[in-house]
Amino acid sequence: xxxxxxxxxxxxxxxxxxxxxxxxxxxxxxxxxxxxxxxxxxxxxxxxxxxxxxxxxxxxxxxxxxxxxxxxxxxxxxxxxxxxxxxxxxxxxxxxxxxxxxxxxxxxxxxxxxxxxxxxxxxxxxxxxxxxxxxxxxxxxxxxxxxxxxxxxxxxxxxxxxxxxxxxxxxxxxxxxxxxxxxxxxxxxxxxxxxxxxxxxxxxxxxxxxxxxxxxxxxxxxxxxxxxxxxxxxxxxxxxxxxxxxxxxxxxxxxxxxxxxxxxxxxxxxxxxxxxxxxxxxxxxxxxxxxxxxxxxxxxxxxxxxx
Amino acid sequence: xxxxxxxxxxxxxxxxxxxxxxxxxxxxxxxxxxxxxxxxxxxxxxxxxxxxxxxxxxxxxxxxxxxxxxxxxxxxxxxxxxxxxxxxxxxxxxxxxxxxxxxxxxxxxxxxxxxxxxxxxxxxxxxxxxxxxxxxxxxxxxxxxxxxxxxxxxxxxxxxxxxxxxxxxxxxxxxxxxxxxxxxxxxxxxxxxxxxxxxxxxxxxxxxxxxxxxxxxxxxxxxxxxxxxxxxxxxxxxxxxxxxxxxxx
Ligand SMILES: Cc1cc2nc3c(=O)[nH]c(=O)nc-3n(C[C@H](O)[C@H](O)[C@H](O)COP(=O)(O)OP(=O)(O)OC[C@H]3O[C@@H](n4cnc5c(N)ncnc54)[C@H](O)[C@@H]3O)c2cc1C
Numbered sequence: 001x002x003x004x005x006x007x008x009x010x011x012x013x014x015x016x017x018x019x020x021x022x023x024x025x026x027x028x029x030x031x032x033x034x035x036x037x038x039x040x041x042x043x044x045x046x047x048x049x050x051x052x053x054x055x056x057x058x059x060x061x062x063x064x065x066x067x068x069x070x071x072x073x074x075x076x077x078x079x080x081x082x083x084x085x086x087x088x089x090x091x092x093x094x095x096x097x098x099x100x101x102x103x104x105x106x107x108x109x110x111x112x113x114x115x116x117x118x119x120x121x122x123x124x125x126x127x128x129x130x131x132x133x134x135x136x137x138x139x140x141x142x143x144x145x146x147x148x149x150x151x152x153x154x155x156x157x158x159x160x161x162x163x164x165x166x167x168x169x170x171x172x173x174x175x176x177x178x179x180x181x182x183x184x185x186x187x188x189x190x191x192x193x194x195x196x197x198x199x200x201x202x203x204x205x206x207x208x209x210x211x212x213x214x215x216x217x218x219x220x221x222x223x224x225x226x227x228x229x230x231x232x233x234x235x236x237x238x239x240x241x242x243x244x245x246x247x248x249x250x251x252x253x254x255x256x257x258x259x260x261x262x263x264x265x266x267x268x269x270x271x272x273x274x275x276x277x278x279x280x281x282x283x284x285x286x287x288x289x290x291x292x293x294x295x296x297x298x299x300x301x302x303x304x305x306x307x
Numbered sequence: 308x309x310x311x312x313x314x315x316x317x318x319x320x321x322x323x324x325x326x327x328x329x330x331x332x333x334x335x336x337x338x339x340x341x342x343x344x345x346x347x348x349x350x351x352x353x354x355x356x357x358x359x360x361x362x363x364x365x366x367x368x369x370x371x372x373x374x375x376x377x378x379x380x381x382x383x384x385x386x387x388x389x390x391x392x393x394x395x396x397x398x399x400x401x402x403x404x405x406x407x408x409x410x411x412x413x414x415x416x417x418x419x420x421x422x423x424x425x426x427x428x429x430x431x432x433x434x435x436x437x438x439x440x441x442x443x444x445x446x447x448x449x450x451x452x453x454x455x456x457x458x459x460x461x462x463x464x465x466x467x468x469x470x471x472x473x474x475x476x477x478x479x480x481x482x483x484x485x486x487x488x489x490x491x492x493x494x495x496x497x498x499x500x501x502x503x504x505x506x507x508x509x510x511x512x513x514x515x516x517x518x519x520x521x522x523x524x525x526x527x528x529x530x531x532x533x534x535x536x537x538x539x540x541x542x543x544x545x546x547x548x549x550x551x552x553x554x555x556x
Contacts, residue, residue: 067471069473070436070439070446070448071445071446074440092467093449093464093465093466093467094466094467096432096436096448096449097436097446097448097449098436099436100401100432100433100434100435100436100437100440101436101437101439101440101446102440103402103433103437103440104402104405104436104437104438104440104441105440107402108402108521109400109401109402109521109522110401110402110431110433110437111522112430112431112432112433113430122525126430126530127333127428127429127430127527128318128324128333128427128428128430129427129430130530131323131324131325131326131333131529131530132324132325132326132333132527132528132529132530133527133528133529133530134524134526134527135524135525135526135527135528136522136523136524136525137522137523137524137525138521138522139520139521139522139523140521140522172445173445173475173476174445174446174447174473174474174475175473175474175475176471176473177461177472177473177474178471178472179466179469179470179471179472180469180470181468181469182468182469188468190467194555194556218556226485229486230485230486235469236451236465236470236484236486237465237466237467237468237469239485242427242430243345243424243425243427243484243485245467250555251549251553251555251556261323262320262427268530268533271555272549272553272555273533273536274545274549280538285536285538286533286535287533287536288536289534289536289537289553290536290537290538290539290545290548290549290553291536291537291538291539292538292539292541292542292545293538294542299542302542303542303545303546306542306543306546307546307549307556
């Protein structure tokens with residue numbers, strides 16, 4: 001049973017999500033290949049070779065794959081699809097963009113955000129912002145799935161897979177114009193063991209500075225509720241929730257966040273949840289391991305002092 | 308320029324859904340229903356393109372039970388010109404929805420198809436991308452800004468880590484993210500006017516689409532409950548617990 005995992009990377013480094021998706025793949029079967037499609041991506045390909053248990057790394061290194069354009073990548077993936085019974089990618093912005101296109105070209109369904117492998121054809125995925133879990137059996141010959149990386153533990157990096165080069169260059173009508181990535185010294189939201197998130201109650205972009213300090217002190221990442229992002233306090237890509245990032249760190253600290261279902265969907269699988277909120281009735285307290293009813297502008301500076 | 312906007316009827320975002328007694332689905336009986344929020348953003352964007360003199364006609368389409376016509380009327384109250392209702396009682400997978408939309412597009416030949424990036428019930432995030440593949444059109448998913456420049460579309464997308472801008476020729480497919488716009492409220496006169504706008508009802512068969520079953524839902528269960536935690540009285544106690552009990556700092 002051959003499985004193809006689409007690597008998540010930025011050409012220079014392989015994202016930890018890839019190692020987590022490989023773990024999901026290995027719960028399905030043992031013949032796992034990884035596709036690294038990018039431009040000047042040999043460093044990412046080298047890391048992929050080290051993922052434990054990977055059989056082969058396919059490398060497609062070309063300018064047409066530089067920016068993960070869905071048209072181009074989907075054609076590349078379809079060109080090798082007949083060798084595989086499963087095609088997996090992280091449920092990242094790239095995986096979500098590209099994989100449904102692949103599935104439709106193959107005339108198969110996609111199973112989104114898989115959190116558990118039940119058997120070779122049966123998988124569990126959340127629906128309704130995680131209010132319910134659906135156990136889904138695939139009837140398709142090729143199973144195309146995005147994987148919720150936070151639900152799997154990364155495989156080790158002591159492997160030594162062989163490499164195969166793919167020379168096909170597929171392109172289409174889409175032109176890359178520009179990209180602005182948030183520059184941050186902090187770990188990625190998805191990879192961080194601590195996440196400190198702020199909500200509408202932060203009140204301004206400036207006020208987020210105290211949460212940045214807290215995140216830095218704990219070696220963590222910064223996150224936010226939709227309300228904080230919509231208000232322009234922090235960039236879009238920090239949104240945690242049903243329609244943003246899904247995280248499951250060892251420690252999640254929610255500051256001035258009410259705990260709407262859409263937010264909980266993105267963080268309720270965290271190991272330890274701390275909530276700081278001045279409203280004792282805030283729903284966030286129902287999922288918090290440690291709740292502190294307090295004004296955040298008093299509690300957070302004090303927290304900074306004590307840790 | 309004609310814009311096609313598919314919309315879905317879903318349980319309102321503010322309603323908490325529960326799994327039904329026999330664990331086969333969620334219980335949606337008697338719940339408040341609404342137009343999927345991301346679809347509403349797509350309708351709003353189309354209306355703004357029309358107000359800017361770029362779009363000339365907005366066609367909304369919905370696939371679902373008879374009651375989906377309510378959501379088509381809502382979209383028309385927001386400014387869409389006419390509706391197409393593909394009536395079916397079946398819960399169709401995104402690939403099947405994309406095949407039906409592809410048949411509609413074959414008739415309509417819209418220059419721009421704008422969809423929500425995901426529906427908040429199935430949370431699949433697939434339909435727009437699948438339709439793009441079937442129709443052989445370029446796609447720009449998770450849009451936070453859409454600009455039409457002559458025959459070209461320039462779209463800024465929300466991606467992990469930041470924003471990406473792509474340019475592509477029309478016709479093209481866009482899926483909307485939360486920050487694209489804030490939908491307006493329908494005004495009463497427009498709600499009245501929407502009732503008289505044309506709405507066609509068709510069937511899957513009449514569109515000449517044959518669908519396959521791709522998957523079976525074996526069961527639907529509630530998520531694992533988190534153990535209730537404790538309230539701490541002070542920041543000092545919180546730090547002590549995190550250090551000595553949870554051992555996470
Ligand atoms: C389609 C859709 C998708 C969505 N997707 C997401 C998503 O992915 N992620 C997400 O987060 N949301 C999402 N939402 C929005 C969600 O429903 C909530 O509106 C949002 O999470 C609220 O953000 P908040 O908790 O910061 O704000 P509020 O709900 O306004 O909560 C603010 C909290 O701060 C507390 N507070 C105020 N002042 C202080 C103070 N001085 N000290 C301490 N506490 C204080 C208040 O008691 C309150 O509990 C989505 C909504 C829809 C409709």
